[in-house]
Amino acid sequence: xxxxxxxxxxxxxxxxxxxxxxxxxxxxxxxxxxxxxxxxxxxxxxxxxxxxxxxxxxxxxxxxxxxxxxxxxxxxxxxxxxxxxxxxxxxxxxxxxxxxxxxxxxxxxxxxxxxxxxxxxxxxxxxxxxxxxxxxxxxxxxxxxxxxxxxxxxxxxxxxxxxxxxxx
Numbered sequence: 717x718x719x720x721x722x723x724x725x726x727x728x729x730x731x732x733x734x735x736x737x738x739x740x741x742x743x744x745x746x747x748x749x750x751x752x753x754x755x756x757x758x759x760x761x762x763x764x765x766x767x768x769x770x771x772x773x774x775x776x777x778x779x780x781x782x783x784x785x786x787x788x789x790x791x792x793x794x795x796x797x798x799x800x801x802x803x804x805x806x807x808x809x810x811x812x813x814x815x816x817x818x819x820x821x822x823x824x825x826x827x828x829x830x831x832x833x834x835x836x837x838x839x840x841x842x843x844x845x846x847x848x849x850x851x852x853x854x855x856x857x858x859x860x861x862x863x864x865x866x867x868x869x870x871x872x873x874x875x876x877x878x879x880x881x882x883x884x
Contacts, residue, residue: 838866
């Protein structure tokens with residue numbers, strides 16, 4: 717029995733050593749793997765946080781660049797708008813000058829045309845008044861001299877009978 721006990725004590729010690737050796741190693745391995753996994757997780761979190769921060773920095777730089785581009789575009793559009801406003805104002809001034817010039821020319825032309833129409837009408841009236849005194853025979857002595865004033869009045873010069881008889 718001693719042997720059985722010895723064996724059993726040896727067996728128990730062997731089993732305990734195996735369990736403690738294997739279990740202790742497993743326990744320490746398990747703890748080491750757990751702390752390693754925690755460290756890797758922390759490192760992954762730090763890496764993700766750094767990537768996130770880099771992404772935010774890139775977004776901020778892109779937003780600044782975009783804002784600068786938009787500001788520059790706005791300045792260019794303002795300059796272009798001012799250029800077109802000035803050009804429009806110059807064109808309006810030119811149109812106004814041309815309109816005034818054409819209007820003045822039209823008024824002057826209308827006055828000249830009215831003057832010419834009055835002269836033509838007066839000449840027509842003068843010609844109409846002279847019609848009875850016109851004769852196709854150049855040797856005719858019965859014509860009476862008349863004067864027509866600028867206003868269109870006809871003044872007949874009276875020829876004395878004696879002068880008329882002398883001509884016959």
